[in-house]
Amino acid sequence: MNNDVVIELNNAWKIFGEHAEEAMQAVNSEGLGKAEILEKYGAVVGIADCSFNVRRGEIFCIMGLSGSGKSTLVRHVNRLIEPTAGEIFLLGEDVMKLSPTALREMRAKRIGMVFQHMALLPHRSVRDNVAYPLEIRGESKARRWDVSQHSLSLVGLDGFEDRFPRELSGGMQQRVGLARALASDPDVLLMDEPFSALDPLIRRQLQDQFIALSEQLHKTTLFITHDLDEAIRLGTRIAIMKDGRIVQIGTPEEIVTNPADDYVRDFVQNISKLKLVFAHTIQVPFNQYKPMEGEDLSRSPRVSQDVDLDYLIDVAVKTTQPTVTTDENGNDVGVVSKDRLLQGIRDGK
Amino acid sequence: MPDDTKPDVTKAIPKIDLSDSIREFSRENSDYYVESFSQIQDSDENVTPWNKAALLFGPAWCAARGLWNLFWLFTIAEIVALVQIGRGLWGDLGAAKLAEAEQLMQRAQEIRFEGGMAGVTGGETASSAAEIAMNLEVAAQAATLEAQAAANLWWIYLLVGIVLFGVLRYVMGKYGNRIYELQYSAWRVNRKIASGLSTKRLAFALVLLIVMVPLTLYRFTATTPVSWLVGVPVSNVYYTNSANALDSWFDSTAEAGAGVFDGITAGAQTALDVIELLLVDAPWPVVAVFLVVIAWRVASIRVAIFTAASLLYIGLLGLWEASMVSIVLVGAAALFCVGVGIPLGIWFSRSERAYAVARPILDLMQTIPPFVYLIPIIAFFGTGRVPGVLATIIFAMPPVIRLTALGLRQVPGHVKEAAVAFGATKWKILFGVELPLATPAIMTGVNQTILMCLSMVVIASLIGAKGLGQEVLTALQFVAKGQGILSGLAILFCAMMLDRIVQGRFQRQEDQ
Amino acid sequence: MAEVISTVEILEEIPEVDISDSVRNFAGQNGDYYIREFKRIQASKHGFCWTFNLGSAVFGPLWATARGLWGLFWIFSVLEMVLLVMLGLGLWGDLGIDKFNRADRLQVNYERMLDRVEAAREKGDEVGVESFQNRAASLAKARDKARAEGEAIAAGGTRLLVIAIVGLILLKLFEGWVANIAYERQYSRWRGDRTVRSGLNWSIGALGLVIILFVYVVTLVRFTFSNPPDYIVEIPIGKKLYDPIASGIDYWFDLASQNFAFLFLGVSRGIRIILDAVEILLVGTPWPVVMAVIIIFAYRSAGIRVAIFTAAALVYIGVLGYWEKSMATVALLGTASFLCVAIGIPLGVWFARSERAFSFGRPILDLMQTMPSFVYLIPIIAFFGTGKPPGILASMIFGLPPIIRLTTLGLRQVPKDVVEAARAFGATNRQILRDIEIPLATPSIMAGVNQTILMCLSLVVIAALIDAKGLGYDVLEALQYAAKGQGILAGIAILFCAIVIDRVIQGKFKDTEKGG
Incomplete structure (x- = not known):
């Protein structure tokens, strides 16, 4: 077990109702769905087969x-x-035990x-x-x-x-x-x-x-x-x-x-992606970019490829040139044209 | 004017066609009801089509159409009308008067006979006897005349009966449809409401009518109806036997369990003695100061003034000792109720099962008039203070149990959950979270219990508890208004005193 | 693990809360002492700690009042009082005085008997001498026994003294120990609520002193003097005021009942008419008809189980010959509840409408319910005599409050916005009442009707006391003659009536709740 995992839930199930145990067995053997369990056993599925880890x-x-x-x-x-089935570990201890x-x-x-x-x-x-x-x-x-x-x-x-x-x-x-x-x-x-x-x-x-x-x-x-x-x-x-x-x-x-x-x-859909989408996601690789008329990549502003769209917009409005992104060593790795930027704002891609 | 330009919306509204639904509702004779309902619903005035079935069949129609309330109403009213008709036709109207006349005649003859006997021995009594007999004969004649007059008035009964019956049927025919339309409207939202014409209902109603109408008619119009109809024809053998059996059962149980009952009595007696030593034997100035200061500290200065005034009233009227005895009785009963009731309430709030068992018992304890359980208490515990306290406890215990359980159930689940999430034990949750949060409800229960205890003071005196109750009871026996009211007021003041002090305590907690 | 270490560091960083200033503020006098003691108490786990407050140990209840700890004051003073009474009894109480008096009386008798022995001897009556001697001997024995018992009790006096002294010392130790702990609690409460008493308050302390002196002296005198003054034992006024006031009330009642006889008679007649009608319906109608109607009614409103129970109950009542009495009781109950509902609902509507009427009516309602039912039987007898109509009146006094109260409550709980909506559509007051308020208040009103009927039932039984007959009379009679069987049988009949009525109403009530 990873020492860095604090909370660990494995395949936890919770079924409410009088016949929870039978319903659980039916789920295991027949793979019934939520609606079927409600209909057959009068039991409500609270959580179904949940697993996750939380790190320190x-x-x-x-x-x-x-x-x-x-x-x-x-x-x-x-x-x-109490879960109907599944394992729970907290700080490496089996909570169920x-x-x-x-x-x-x-x-x-x-x-x-x-x-x-x-x-x-x-x-x-x-x-x-x-x-x-x-x-x-x-x-x-x-x-x-x-x-x-x-x-x-x-x-x-x-x-x-x-x-x-x-x-x-x-x-x-x-x-x-x-x-x-x-x-x-x-x-x-x-x-x-x-x-x-x-x-x-x-x-x-x-x-x-x-x-x-x-x-x-x-x-x-x-x-x-x-x-x-x-x-x-x-x-x-x-x-x-x-x-x-x-x-x-x-x-x-x-x-x-x-x-x-x-x-x-x-x-x-309605979440603002400006702070969640980064330049490296929307950039065109530097060597594949074909500059349009009047564009000169050497005069373009240089930003890290890890900046978010919000930052890119700030940079883009101050220039007529597309923005060039660089890796951590300062090498040019990609280009974000204004079209690309607008598309990125719209789709997040 | 804007009115002119406004389009007439009402004319544009399409009419709802109810006929299908009315048909579904009325089933038999549906076309008729479709028509008459739409008339009722359309008309602005009270235009109602006659319902001939209702007019003809009256209650039977009501039952068949499922209008049960109307059925009962009209059945009773029609029976009354029919009884009048029956009296007019074949009833012996002057019977009572005739019987009276006959009795008077007989008495007169007796007196005359006695007077004759007396006449042999002495004159004066004989003449007075003759006079009395004369008077009686006159009265008897008058009674006979009255009886004839009454018998001659048969047509009035008949008339009243017929008119009443006619009016009833007229009302039925006139308003039958209107009421049935109301039923229809109700049925539209609640399909459980009876609809259609049911032969089952009709048959049931007919059976009822056939049993009820002739029996009642016979009972009220026959001069001497058969006795089994007037009273339930049961000999009192059952009664005597069961009463005797119960008597002996109680005696034997009381004897067999004498140790237990006497033990309880003795234990309770000692407890009462100790409290009484504190309140009755302690010098009155000390008790008075104690109560006033308690009221002041626990509640407020206003309650203290009220307490002082009440004590003054009690003291000045010489009801001090009786009052203290009553307070001891109430205090002991209330303490016991609270001491046992709150734990029980806690238990019932925990265990759904226990509560399901206990709730009917609690209901019963509150429904039974206290008179009833005085008897077994007397049978087992005799008379005196202890049985009085026991009866009071039975009467006053339910509110505190109920409200404790209620209060604990109303504690918000998330607060309890928080305590669990921080690792509190059951006991810590109970004392640290649940009870403090349930305090308002519990205090309401305690309050109600105290008041109910006080209302039992007089009833407890019926089985020999002393104190203010006894004063009221003797006042009742001798219609001594003054005594009764003065000691009644004393009970009231004691109740209010205890109530205010306990409430004051609680309000203070609330304010914090 | 790095994380754990860092949390430990954070814990160690936690600065200590300095309570000194606030404790000084709270305690007033002697602040430094309390700062020290409170810190010790707070540092201990579970608040258990050995501390000793000399002030409290010496002055006990006085210290408690001066510091505003009234709970402790009562505990200390009652315990001290008990011990002081014991001390007083031990020191100057005439313990065993009864026994010594008895011994003295026996001594006198003994001497008299000896004289008679002498006299008999002089007469030469040998038989007399012997019998008198025997009697004298037994008297002497009784005298010695009484004296010995007296001495034992008197010797118990010293034991009492020792117990009292030891008890006082222990109590003082306890007072010293518990004081600081209780005071620290008071301090914690005071921090959240500044109205909690703080500091050393001389005037309250003085009040405590006065109370304690008064209570101690009076109690000591009462319990340790062999002949305490009468005015301590009983209130010296006695019944001097009581009698004239009582007869004054009597007089006024008589006067009123004479002058307004027509009024009382009228009310009585009115009730009588309704009662007669109900009685004809229930008692006059042939019993099979009434039974059938009741069972059908139970079935329709509460279901088959209640109907079966009802049938069984009616069979019980019929077989034991309680039919007529039960129906008479139910007629009383029905009339009383009908009148209650007929009067109570309009009154409730009025009270809901008029704040003024309600504030005027509420104390009267409270009084009607708090007053023990027997008390108002008395004026009712005075004005209306005995019999059924007064019984109904008494039941009404008891049964009216719930229906009025719950009608008012129900109407007041009707949501304001619904009424407002109706008013906005132009409804009149009457329409609002009929179409909105009453339907919405129905559950509450029905609950009131239910309570009213049950209240009336419990009083209809009591009304037997004023000759209202019915089942209650049987129970009352049984109570008087301790006829258990009769009482239980009649009691069960009452119980059945109560349960049937209750169930049927509850069933009806549930119906309306579902419908509404």
Whole structure:
């Protein structure tokens, strides 16, 4: 097992309903589909045959519409929901084989979780909310206060520790939720649509804050969202889910430029590709390019072939010449004409 | 004017053709209903076509067409009309008066006879007896006359009956279609509503009518209807036997379980004694100060003032001891209810199965009038304070159980999930998350329980519990209005005092 | 693993929170002491830690009040009071006084008996001498026993004294220990809620002192003096005020019932007419007809299972000869609930419309429900006498509040936008009420009807007390003569009536819910 893999899910299945076990057997032996299982066994397939790895320090986004099973999937990692079949490894340990005590131990020390509806305890002060995981672990009060203070300052909530959750705005409440998840200094962060319930503006702010925080703390994060923009902004890699299945896993660019099927293509269509498509994708090899009339490649601006379209546009508007791209050694490797650039903006190819 | 330019939209609207759906609804005789429904729906005024079937067959038509409410209404009304007709035709209208006259005559004769006997011995009584007998005879004659007059009025009954019947049928015929149209409109959105003409329904209605109408007619118009119709013809052997059997069963059970019952009684008695020592034996100034300061600290200064005023009322009217005894009774019962009810509520919120078993029992506990379970309590525990507390507990326990279970079930799932995700144990979730969040509901339950306990104070006195309840009960027996109202008010004040203090505590928590 | 090491570093970087200033702020006097103690408590796991607060140990409840810890104040003062009473009893209480008095009386009797022995001896009555001697001996034995018991109890006094002293010392130790822990909790709460009492408050402390002195002295006097003054044991006023007020009320009631007799009689008559009609329907109609109608009704509204249960219940009632009484009870119930609904729904509509009427009516409704039902039986008897109509009136007082309340509630919960929409289409107030508010409030109103009927049922039984007859009367009679069998049989009949009615209404209720 790769030491760098923090979370590993292999062929996980979750079927809800009374006859889940029988339905699972039927799936294994006969390969029934979702609709057939519902019809035959009255059971609902939550997630079907999901496998993925999350590497140390990466933010792994799971994106899907509501009902696609993404929230169910994330709850398998800390076994809030028991899978019907499949393997789950967390930090190299087989989660399915943990005793109840060991499982609690793991939840308390290794995993921090942030919820869509904050799930703060209304009768406790912000400090006591943040310190809750430590309290469960039986830490002393002094330690709890120190850690929660620190954790709150990480999310920029200094001075709010003696307030109650209801005195805070939604965005601040979610920051408390994040501080609570960070308080136990977990190895893994599970974030279940943490920003979905917030206003767009505040959501944006929290995303920025979260990006900054991740760069500082390097927490391995499993991030659930229904918003592709958010996934692309935050994710190192993205998994797209549909009807309980993972349709595609890849980097944001792979997803945008190379959608696995029509479903993903539909999604990606309206995503701005300017920052996700790079010069090397749309350039014509330098030696194959035939300059048009009045074009002189020697007067063209030179940019790295790794710049994104956004940057290319900035360069292109300042000149009448096509842009020449270079590799890391400064050699000319390709040309991006204006036609090509426009085409790239339109298709991402 | 804009009106002139506006196109007449209404004329352009095509007419909906309902005939198929009406046909589907009415099935038999559908053409007739298509026509009459469309008339009803079209007309702006109250133009309704007559329904001859309804006019002729009345309730039977209603039943056949599935208009059951109408069926019952008209059946009862028509029976009333028919009873009047029957009375007019063959009823013995003067029967009651005639019987009275006969009785008076007989009495007069008796007195005359006695007077005659007395006349042999002494004169004065004889003459007075003769006078009385005369009066009686006059009265008897008057009664006979009245009876004749009543019998001569037979035509009024007949007339009233016929008119009533006619009016009923007229209403049926006139409005039958209108009501049936309403049924049709309802049927359009809910296909379960009866439609068509069903012979099954008709047959059922006919059986009902054939049984009900003659029996009732006979019962009300015959002079002396057969007795099995008036009362249920059962000898009281069953009653006596079962009552005796129950008596002996209770006696033997009480004897067999004497140890258990006496043990419970003794245990409860000691607990009550301890509380009573605190409230009744402790010097009254101490208790008063204690209650007022508690009210102030726990609730607010206003509640403290109210408490002080209530205590003043109780003290000045000399109801102190009775009140304290009642508060002890209520306090003990309420404490027990809360102490047992909250854990039970927790259990029921956890186990769907346990709740399914317990819910009918809880329903029953609340539906049964408390009078009923006083009897077994007396049989097993005798009379006095302890059985009073037991009855109070049975009556007052359900709300706190129910609302605890409800409150715990209403704790948002995501909050509980968060606690689980951070590795909390079951107990930590219960005490750290669920109970605090369910507090408002639980406190409502506690509050209701306290009030219900207080409403049992008087009933508990029926089986020998002392205190304010007894005062009210004796007042009731002797119609001593003053005593009853004064001690009733004292009960009310005690209830409000306890209620406000507990609520105040809760409101403070809310404010935090 | 590099990552883990870096997290450890982050943990070690966590700066310590300095609570000193805030604790000083909180504690006021003696701040430094509390800073030290609180830090110790907070550093301990599970908040368990050996600390000792001398102030609390010495002053106990006083310290607790001065610091605003009222919970501790009550615990400390009650425990101290109990121990002080024991101490007082041990020190100056006349323990065993009853026994000593008895011994003294026995001594007198003994001496008298000895005199009689002497007298008998002088007379030469040998038999008398012997019997008197025997009696004297037994008296002496009883006297010695009483004295011994008295002494034992008096000796128990010293034991009591020792227990009290030891108990007090332990209590003081406990007070010293628990004080700082409780105070630290108070501090944590105060941080989130500044209304929590903080600092050392002399005036509250003084109040605590006054309360404690008063309570201790009075209690000690009451329990340790052999003859405590009467005014402590009982309120000295007694029934001096009670009697004139009670008879005054009596007088006013009599006056009112005489002057308004026509009114009360009218109401009584009105109720009587409705009741008679219902009774003819239920009691007069031949029983097979009534039974059939009830069973069919149960079947139609609640299904076959309820119908079977209903049939069984009716058979029970019929076979045991309760038919007439049950029907009389149901007639009472029906009349009471009918009147409740007929009066309650319009009132509920009114209360929903007029804020003023509601704010006026609500306390009355509260009072009607909180007041124990027996209490208002009394004025009802005074005005309306005994019998069935007063019974119905009493049931109505009990049964009206739920229907009014739930009608009002239902109407108020009708979504404002729906009413607004209707108004926007030009509906009149009456149309809005008829077409929108009432249909939307139906579930709530039906719940009110259900509650009202059950409330009336529980009171119809109680109304037997004022001679309203019916099944309740049988139970009452059984209660008076402890006739268990009769009581249980009648009780079960009531129970069956209640369950049948409840189920049928619930069934109906579910229907309307589905329909709506």
